[in-house]
Amino acid sequence: MSEMLVEQTVPKARSGAASFVACTLAWLVPGLGHFYLGKKTRAAAFFLVVSAMFVLGIGSGGAASLIEERQPLTFLATFDNVAVGPFDLLGRYLTYGTIVYSLPGTEGDPRRAELLDRLRDRVRSVTYEYGNTFLLTAGLMNILLILDAFDIAAGRKD
Amino acid sequence: MIRSHLLNMVVFSALVAVFFAFLTQQGTRDRLRVILILGGSMLVLSLVLAYVMYPFPLR
Numbered sequence A: 001m002s003e004m005l006v007e008q009t010v011p012k013a014r015s016g017a018a019s020f021v022a023c024t025l026a027w028l029v030p031g032l033g034h035f036y037l038g039k040k041t042r043a044a045a046f047f048l049v050v051s052a053m054f055v056l057g058i059g060s061g062g063a064a065s066l067i068e069e070r071q072p073l074t075f076l077a078t079f080d081n082v083a084v085g086p087f088d089l090l091g092r093y094l095t096y097g098t099i100v101y102s103l104p105g106t107e108g109d110p111r112r113a114e115l116l117d118r119l120r121d122r123v124r125s126v127t128y129e130y131g132n133t134f135l136l137t138a139g140l141m142n143i144l145l146i147l148d149a150f151d152i153a154a155g156r157k158d
Numbered sequence B: 001m002i003r004s005h006l007l008n009m010v011v012f013s014a015l016v017a018v019f020f021a022f023l024t025q026q027g028t029r030d031r032l033r034v035i036l037i038l039g040g041s042m043l044v045l046s047l048v049l050a051y052v053m054y055p056f057p058l059r
Helices: A016-028 A032-036 A040-059 A073-082 A087-096 A110-123 A128-153 B005-024 B028-053
Strands: none
Touching (some): A016 A032, A032 A128, A040 B005, A073 A087, A073 A128, A087 A110, A087 A128, A110 A128, A128 B005
16 A cells, blocks of 8 residues: 655745735835745746836737726726836836826816826827737736735745 | 837736736746736737627627
8 A cells, every 4th residue: 555645735824014024025126025934936926027017008009097086996096007017107207207196186177188198199009009008917916926925924835 | 219009918918917826826837827818818818809799880
């Protein structure tokens, strides 16, 4: 009779401070939370994948979302963009020429017109929808990475 | 950047498959299996869906 022994390692739980640091690092740079927790291969893979998503998104004409009070879904889209960390600042600068998070509400505001003009320039790109999809997916991926880093730090996962 | 619809879809599927392979699996063999299954499924199902939708008019 043969018996197969399966070795199971119990994930190590870290302190609450370590969880917080891991999540913050994961937000700052995709994969950095995993690097901090000692998962270096995963960290490199995550950094490359999320960075590639972001670069393809911006390169394909995608645009960082702006909060517009009349359109509640723009809150979610902007939150998702911000989840990718400081990359989002670069995305906003390349999209609008400045760091801006919301669209001025009044119709006659010249600032609003300027932002909309810049946005229309990107919407005209034939790959705009692809670009937006890549950008939003990069944000969603980084949200999952932050949660994954928390799970690893809390000892729920190896 | 990439103007081809198909190439965009292939690149997107590959990146998503690699991401979930590294997120959910530990070993190289298991990761490769997830990449092939997930990436392949996304591509094949998208093409099947596109083929099924082809007869429907846009408007």
